[in-house]
Amino acid sequence: MVTPNPEFAKEIAAAGGEEVKMCFQCGTCTAGCPSGRQTSYRVRKLMRMAQLGMKEEIINSDELWECSTCYTCVERCPRQVPIVDIVISLRNIAVAEGHMFPAHKKTASNLVAYGHTVPVQDKITALRAELGLPEVPPTVLANDAAKADLEKLFKATGFDKIVE
């Protein structure tokens, strides 16, 4: 038996997913979901669980992370529910409570360490030179001051704590 928890709706709204209340459970989303064809992820079910306030079940689930953010559901939703935004909001809540896959932590750590999500590789640096491109891409990678600014920005938003 599920006890509805209206407090969670407020939490979702604060994370940017207020429109989850618009969903009337038609299932068009699940019918077109390419991930749902391969996994136990069911978009309609996730929206219903969110409406009912089943926070612990959602933030502890793998399914929350099986959406590829392809927007097929958003395009077809007859109520124009911004489903991907809601999935993102639910993921933000999960991460804030410490639920994060090691591979995702690695991606986030790369961003903090380099300002990019993938690290520099020697063979690519060599190929850049061969192609007549600057060996270091003309981005934050080439400017220590800009890199320091970015680190400050990550501290200001608390992102540095997420990757610890």
Next chain:
Amino acid sequence: MAKYAFFLGCIAPLRYPGIEKSTREVCKALDIELVDLTDASCCPAPGVIRAFSKKTWLAAAARNLALAEKEGLEIVTICNGCYGSLFDAAHELAHDAELLAEVNKVLAEIGMEYKGTTKVHHFAEVLYKEVGVEAIKSKITNPLEYQVAAFYGCHFLKPSNIKELDDPEDPKILDELIEATGAKSMPRKQKTLCCGAGGGLKAAFGDVAKKFTQTNLENIKESGAQFIVDVCPFCHLQFDGTQGDLGYSIPVLHLSQLYGLAMGMDAKDLGLSAHITPVNL
């Protein structure tokens, strides 16, 4: 001459520099001036970084948008992920003064401000809408006779209510851009199916991501296409890097590389040695 701030992102410059090189050469040939957006970072990635902390995603995206605003330039990206992040962030910040004020509180810590004016474009959009298919045809010096699979990916066209570029269920832009080179874009099943890499799926559930890729590869093979032509380095990486394991060998080119070839660039300047699935032209 059209002029844009060139947003590099991560995967093109750091995994497939041939895409960056080809874009620079193709834009030169089409009289588009690209100004490097020096100091820019990752967009940051819409399906992962935004999923971890929307606040961080928006602030870092706003920092990138502010760098272009300071130069008085609109942004062009060569990646659906970068396009997704920067377009969405610019859209949100242009329509929500409160959110913009919040983001500016973060930017103030590094002595920056974003006024909310930067416009963001995709490379393929600029080619189609600003240059135009007919003008492109006049620049083709090496007409191509290949049969290819147009791979749109997701965040180029979707969400379509804010991007308004093409029909997301039955798009034509990329097919027309491909056919401008003389190549034929082959019809196939489930043409708009996601590559599988997005939303953190590739990192956390690589086997699930590969099932998306496999369905696409099977449909592409059945269509008779000799190449996959994409507009996103992340789709590019997913197709290029996983199909060996899946038992396929269909070379993958970014639209910029196809154009480089059709506009007479030397094949060695396309950076094909970075490709895992061999490209034999």
